[in-house]
Amino acid sequence: MPERRPQRVAKTAAKAKLARGTPACAPPRKNTPIIKGEPLAQRANGRDKHKEVVPEQLKLAKKVKQEPGQPKLAVAAPVKAPARGLAQRNPAAAPQQPVKVEKQPMPVAEPAEDAGEVAEEDEENLHPVPTKVSVGGSPVYVVDKRLGKGGFGQVYLGKRLPRRNVPASRASPVAIKFEHKTSKGCVAGGPPYEWSVYTSLGDVYGVPKLMYKGQCGDFFVMIMDLLGPSLWDIWSMKGQRINERHAACMAVEALSILQKIHAKGWVHGDVKPENFLMGPADTDKASRLFLVDLGLATKWRDRNMQHVKYEQRPDDFRGTVRYASAHAHLGRVASRRDDLESLAYTLIFLLEGRLPWQGYQGENKGLYVCKKKMGISTEELCAPMGQSFREFAEAAMSLRFEDEPRYEAYQALFEPLLYGVAEKPITLDPTLKVGQKRGRAQLDWDAEGDGTARKRLRQGMRSQQWITVYNKHAVMKQRYHYNVATARLDVHVRKGLTDGLQISSVACTGDLWALIMDAGSGLGNQVYKLASAQFLPKEWIMEQWDRGFYISSVAGSQSGDSLTVMSKGTRFTQQSYKVSDIFPFEWIKKKWREGFHISAMATGGHAGRPGSAGGPPPAVCNWQWAIVMSRTTGYADQVVELDFAYPSEGIHKRWDIGYRITAAAATPDQAAFALSLPRRPAALDEAQETLRTSTFPSSHVKEKWDKNLYISAVAFGRTVP
Numbered sequence: 001m002p003e004r005r006p007q008r009v010a011k012t013a014a015k016a017k018l019a020r021g022t023p024a025c026a027p028p029r030k031n032t033p034i035i036k037g038e039p040l041a042q043r044a045n046g047r048d049k050h051k052e053v054v055p056e057q058l059k060l061a062k063k064v065k066q067e068p069g070q071p072k073l074a075v076a077a078p079v080k081a082p083a084r085g086l087a088q089r090n091p092a093a094a095p096q097q098p099v100k101v102e103k104q105p106m107p108v109a110e111p112a113e114d115a116g117e118v119a120e121e122d123e124e125n126l127h128p129v130p131t132k133v134s135v136g137g138s139p140v141y142v143v144d145k146r147l148g149k150g151g152f153g154q155v156y157l158g159k160r161l162p163r164r165n166v167p168a169s170r171a172s173p174v175a176i177k178f179e180h181k182t183s184k185g186c187v188a189g190g191p192p193y194e195w196s197v198y199t200s201l202g203d204v205y206g207v208p209k210l211m212y213k214g215q216c217g218d219f220f221v222m223i224m225d226l227l228g229p230s231l232w233d234i235w236s237m238k239g240q241r242i243n244e245r246h247a248a249c250m251a252v253e254a255l256s257i258l259q260k261i262h263a264k265g266w267v268h269g270d271v272k273p274e275n276f277l278m279g280p281a282d283t284d285k286a287s288r289l290f291l292v293d294l295g296l297a298t299k300w301r302d303r304n305m306q307h308v309k310y311e312q313r314p315d316d317f318r319g320t321v322r323y324a325s326a327h328a329h330l331g332r333v334a335s336r337r338d339d340l341e342s343l344a345y346t347l348i349f350l351l352e353g354r355l356p357w358q359g360y361q362g363e364n365k366g367l368y369v370c371k372k373k374m375g376i377s378t379e380e381l382c383a384p385m386g387q388s389f390r391e392f393a394e395a396a397m398s399l400r401f402e403d404e405p406r407y408e409a410y411q412a413l414f415e416p417l418l419y420g421v422a423e424k425p426i427t428l429d430p431t432l433k434v435g436q437k438r439g440r441a442q443l444d445w446d447a448e449g450d451g452t453a454r455k456r457l458r459q460g461m462r463s464q465q466w467i468t469v470y471n472k473h474a475v476m477k478q479r480y481h482y483n484v485a486t487a488r489l490d491v492h493v494r495k496g497l498t499d500g501l502q503i504s505s506v507a508c509t510g511d512l513w514a515l516i517m518d519a520g521s522g523l524g525n526q527v528y529k530l531a532s533a534q535f536l537p538k539e540w541i542m543e544q545w546d547r548g549f550y551i552s553s554v555a556g557s558q559s560g561d562s563l564t565v566m567s568k569g570t571r572f573t574q575q576s577y578k579v580s581d582i583f584p585f586e587w588i589k590k591k592w593r594e595g596f597h598i599s600a601m602a603t604g605g606h607a608g609r610p611g612s613a614g615g616p617p618p619a620v621c622n623w624q625w626a627i628v629m630s631r632t633t634g635y636a637d638q639v640v641e642l643d644f645a646y647p648s649e650g651i652h653k654r655w656d657i658g659y660r661i662t663a664a665a666a667t668p669d670q671a672a673f674a675l676s677l678p679r680r681p682a683a684l685d686e687a688q689e690t691l692r693t694s695t696f697p698s699s700h701v702k703e704k705w706d707k708n709l710y711i712s713a714v715a716f717g718r719t720v721p
């Protein structure tokens, strides 16, 4: 079912112009790959499907035969309207390049795969810390044994230097965190970023108090409340598992602490068992819980008390791989939901002793971990655990970017485990009523503000569907063909060209092609190449660049063949492309800086690799991405939405501020969309819609045509059912 209506509909002068001025030139034969095909009349018996729109008022042509087997519409979601992508030469069929982790301008946690363990080789690289310190007006502390070490700093026990009238035993010991000026946490050799977070936060319940800070030699030093063992230590001591009651206490108290940190406008950003510390042993705080390490904290609310803006930089990961939220893996700006998702993983780890994505290695580890996190349902993830933990995990993972978590409702989920327990292993926030008999609370954790049921976002189900994008356009002729075997593609193309149509989009499912041709692309002569086991045909593309053609659309098959369409009459003045095993965001950013924008995208299987046709099910890296970027596309700005689940929340956020989908591609695991902001503000009024359908949306296309919405992009791949 269905589609949502276009939000805005407006014709623009530019679109009208495109619709009028469509040349109908066939591609030069000698550059057109020779493909033997049947005459058009035979198509009815073939398995390829096609359809064209013939606006009544234009009376351009008759409808081509409609094939049987109407599509089943699985889902439909709306979006807005783009402009067209175009560009020049400079092929860069560069080798595969992994997405890198960027560390600027904030520090990035070096994800310790096995938390709580200090790598031996790191030890010798540690700078020796001073034996005594006094900073920021503090007394002199003797630096005693090391309490812990993280990716940024080392924490030591500090004992007050004995004074004449005060025995050392009477002075409370402290924790001293040393961060060398060359540490990743120090911004350009200056004080650690964490200092600014502590200053902004002030005193917060459950966060150790920072007493003094200052510089001592090459070290930045923080003197703070001394705390006790971490939850990781406790988990380790208890045979690598803690019981549900203990975990429930921890959950309730952690939620209290996070609520208070969030209330100050901050997201912690690195919630994990090693960062939850108990109070110091043998003190009245021994059973209290604290959250340390603010080095990755970020603001979710700005100075004007507005939520920070949504943003995705797919290669910008911050956090610890094992516990990071899926959104953090995808490079989305952190918000409160991310701390809660990490808390859910922390609880599952403490209860179960491991998380399903532990053990992944290699340069694409983050990608695999994220894929696993997105692909597993909360039922499966929390199968051996009580309902409280599953419900909490589900609530945390269903939160949207700006949602305010319902901390109390989540805490109430754990009530059944805490009711009647006199001696709790963790002292709970005295302002809370959890664990006191008040019955199962009226939980609204799974309801929207208006009381309707909240949509579950991680259902562990995945599917592959057609993703079609429709743009508003002046009435024009459009034709589509799908399930086209390679041998028959040429027939359709030639016929279309003869009828004055140009190829505007191509796609592939399995090894069958989809072809969209219309009279509104504004393109001139076209050539295309079907390259067997080549993704993309570099030499041919370079030849065409020399002849003044630019890539206008591209598609790849599961077995590694590619279909590249190059056109004259584009607006492009320069063009470049890259083929990569993973989404090449690093390269895209570089090209953005050079003034290029994505003008076409495709995915294709690796010829001959497992996962190609006939092989085992494809994994992330058995697919390749081809990204084409061009100069002078007419876009003022461009962003990318990459997700393991489509529809992605980010598309709607971008759409709301004027971006429109201008290119789409998908593998069985991921869907990527380029969203562009047209240079001409008038274009913002153009409507755009998207559809997800399990079969090619033949009947829906006709409905769209009736509303003057025409296919502008098509892809087949990862969606959620």
Ligand SMILES: Nc1ncnc2c1ncn2[C@@H]1O[C@H](COP(=O)(O)OP(=O)(O)OP(=O)(O)O)[C@@H](O)[C@H]1O
Pocket: 109, 110, 147, 148, 149, 150, 151, 152, 153, 154, 155, 175, 177, 208, 224, 225, 226, 227, 228, 230, 270, 274, 275, 277, 292, 293, 294, 295
């Ligand atoms: N106030 C404290 N009292 C006692 N031990 C502490 C205290 N603060 C930190 N520690 C110990 O030192 C370890 C490292 O501290 P912290 O996490 O602040 O360092 P980091 O370098 O920022 O770590 P990460 O790599 O996790 O970002 C903690 O895991 C904990 O074991």
